[in-house]
Amino acid sequence: MEDPRRGIRAVHSESTITVYQAYSPEIGLPAASEGRFPARWKRDRMTWIKPSFLWMMYRCGWGSKAGQETVLAVEISRAGFEWALRHASLSSYVRGVHPDQATWQRELRRAPARVQWDPERDLRLQPLPYRSLQLGLSGEAVRRYADEWTVAIRDVTPLAREIHSLVSGGDLDSAARLLPQERPYPAADGLLAHLRG
Template identity: 60%
Template sequence: MSADGFPARQIRAAFTEHTVTVYQAYPPQIGEHAARHGEFPESWSRSRMTWVKPSFRWMMYRSGYGTKPGQEVVLALEISRAGFESALAQAVLSHYHPEAHLDQADWARRLKQSAVRVQWDPERDLDLNPLTHRSLQLGLTGRATRDYADHWLCAVRDVTPLAHRVRELVRAGDQVAAAALLPAEAPYPPVAAEVARELRMSPQQS
């Protein structure tokens, strides 16, 4: 358990019976098209690694509440839970960890073979300061990127106005009102024990 009272490495997300919401931020020519049509434009590369984040606050940190160049449009993307969980099942930590891998050579081999990698980065508060518990970042490449765009994606929403409104309230010192606007994120249902061990997740609660 972290000093913040949360498990140190736990997936927290907005999810339904069938979908889970992740966030990304893009320049207008990509983000606006995706929100309007529910799919990425032809200019969106399926050959590059793309990172998705279930944490709205971490996306606010990454994009500066949708103000950083090239990240002006913040998207909430609903993807299938089946796709999300298949990604977790094949994921490898982006950094070597002695408790998860036999040795560095074993880790490097598995990382090269996998189309999915995981990072646990510090979660952020509304002022974008780091907290002591971690937030999942899921990196997709190769087949996983194509599956994400062409098979897992169920719906796309432009949440840039929400990002800007939360930022305005934070800058005005009204943390309570800002927090009330945040998407509700809850602990994600337990994943397979071997996946949890591989990804160095905190002990799961049933």
């Protein structure tokens, strides 16, 4: 199946979708052990969630960047994820999607979530010709994410390091076999129509 130019590919079940984030150990380790974000996790700032494991690896350098040493797989409810998409605005103005820049800016100010479409990455973290969703949550969406949508939090840093080691050694086949099995997310057209950009 050909990948759409912009699409959501993720690990998902009938009721949940897995997204990724990376934090310092002071936040990431308690989150994974307690299954919820600790008190020091800031609810008053935007947090970005990424359904693509390899895009997260690109962003955090396989867990090597300062403040991003702990990679988390956060399983959230599909109902919550889809609420965020319905209430999201594109993070940048797109002619043809928005009537004008002023309308887009009003939407962006009101929206508790925002969407960016960034190039998907391969195992060497090189850009691919299609894009993956990054979903920014703020205000009400951050609170819902932490208190209502989160089902489980796992520390996948060892997995990231194992895959990175195989890639560094040139064993791409073994690395690929360890990747989370992401597949197209069955989002109804109406869910993404205002976010295609």
